[in-house]
């Protein structure tokens with residue numbers, strides 16, 4: 245009989261969870277203007293706001309923190325970091341940054357500009373913002389099946405290669421400085437991209453003479469999905485799958501807060517000497533000297549060690565199973581979620597669960613607040629609150645009303661996840677009693693971080 249897949253670690257240092265009651269939480273969330281970003285994290289019992297930078301480090305990573313060498317130039321910690329990156333991604337130049345968006349900012353400052361176009365399977369929001377900030381256009385070319393939440397398919401992060409070919413035929417390399425593939429597709433639910441699709445994209449890029457880069461934040465989770473789902477990879481080592489991915493591209497941007505298993509950090513890596521020179525010059529301006537970028541020596545050590553741990557099969561099997569476990573239990577209890585479950589999060593379909601709450605009364609917000617009051621769980625609305633506001637002041641419903649339960653790496657155990665399932669079940673059982681919200685106060689842009697709401 246198949247056994248339970250256990251957490252492949254023992255816990256050696258713990259952080260207490262402050263237990264609160266629904267009455268206390270109702271008061272706390274009202275004081276926060278019903279905006280979960282405004283809560284004190286101490287008032288949250290299970291924090292599923294994001295998987296970014298919220299993971300637990302290993303004993304070896306903490307040992308690395310002690311070993312961190314803080315020399316301004318040429319620190320041994322830098323060489324360990326550079327070696328660990330190149331062991332998986334053998335690009336010629338590695339440029340350390342304080343987090344992923346700093347790598348994006350530097351790359352697009354050099355490559356972007358008005359009348360440039362950057363295609364991606366789906367731009368993550370900071371990537372899109374950094375492309376658009378230069379005046380360039382960010383184009384998402386996801387295959388249509390990736391946009392259907394109920395469709396179960398193995399690689400819903402795949403790019404529409406025919407659409408990419410048409411775009412490159414029309415605009416050419418003069419207008420398209422780089423093509424990006426985001427693995428896994430974060431904004432599309434953490435869905436993986438197949439190696440077959442990456443190869444096809446590579447061919448089109450080569451045909452048009454345009455470089456290909458990865459936004460590689462969840463490269464290890466993507467490689468695990470390839471091992472599990474793509475014919476011919478079941479017996480391969482994840483490290484070799486990662487190297488096979490890396491060999492298809494000319495460079496990458498990375499947030500070490502995801503599959504770096506660190507709390508901070510990132511990098512830009514690439515082969516082109518001239519582009520690397522321009523990027524390093526900008527790095528010195530905004531991040532720091534090229535052997536530390538925006539990072540301390542101890543951060544470089546933690547990331548170097550994290551990169552060794554993140555490709556362990558025991559870790560990845562546990563990681564992907566623990567997200568799938570939450571998703572499977574919710575599906576079994578009849579809670580509508582996006583399928584199949586991606587690598588780092590489960591997305592509840594609030595539109596389907598709360599059909600009586602119109603989009604402009606924010607069903608995702610209503611569900612997120614209810615999960616907090618019921619069980620102290622912090623999730624993230626990804627719907628009309630996040631995407632409904634336009635620069636001209638108008639408001640329209642988002643395409644989907646989702647509530648994301650993002651799973652921090654190595655932080656919560658199976659009993660925490662069982663508790664989350666129970667709380668979601670209890671809220672779902674009284675879904676028809678939940679009411680919507682109106683916005684009482686909001687800034688002109690990015691309102692989801694600071695808006696104040698009032699219950700209807």
Ligand SMILES: *Cc1c(COP(=O)(O)O)cnc(C)c1O
Pocket residue numbers: 296343344345346368370371426430459461498499500501502509510
């Ligand atoms: C998190 C993330 C980024 C940005 O990285 P930060 O470290 O948060 O700046 C870029 N792309 C994707 C896909 C991400 O998930």
